[in-house]
Amino acid sequence: MRLRFPQALGYTRFVTVSAATRAQTLPPLAAAALAWAVPGLGHFLLGKRQKALVFLVAIPAMFVIGLGLSGRLFPFDFSQPLAGLAAVAARGVGVSSLVAGWLGYGQGVVTAASYEYGNTFLIVSGLLNMLVALDAFDVASGRK
Amino acid sequence: MTSHLGLLVLFAFFVALVSATISHDDPAAQFRFGARIFGGFVGAGLVLGWLMYPLPF
Secondary structure, eight states: EEEEEOOOOOOOOEEEOHHHHHHHOHHHHHHHHHHHHHHTHHHHHHOOHHHHHHHHHHHHHHHHHHHHTTOBOOOTTTTSSSHHHHHHHHHHGGGGHHHHHTTTTOOOTTTTTTTHHHHHHHHHHHHHHHHHHHHHHHTTTTTO | OOOHHHHHHHHHHHHHHHHHHHHHHHHHHHHHHHHHHHHHHHHOOOOOHHHHOOOOO
């Protein structure tokens, strides 16, 4: 990545920034938040592009398969604790889970043979992306 | 696809892929770890399936 530094003498200097330096410039919380919002975005900005590509493909694919299997995006109803926890877990996928909910996807078809499989894919895709966000936090804070 | 085995294999593949990518940086180590997770999921599913086969409910 090249950063632009304006100089006092009226010219512009471009400096090449290594992945390690970039990791130090991206705050850990920002890395985790971006990784949550779009799977792989945190790792991409931290210079781990191959990992980012895997996350960008695999996690949304699991989420879409879950919707295709008639899974349900549960509402945040903690009077039924397991349903509430499932709601939190599935929202771990980030913005796409919120958009899917707004567009009316994820209503769930209880009578479908694949309903429980769909729920499992939705929930686990969210949980995996939460792990990805934690990993981005660790990378940005220099622990990995 | 609503095949139990097919969905199990698909699920195991994605979980193994993401877990291995998170936990290791070296491609060879990622492959070994991912293969262990994938095999564990599929193997455990098959073994538990056969163990439950005689159950009447």
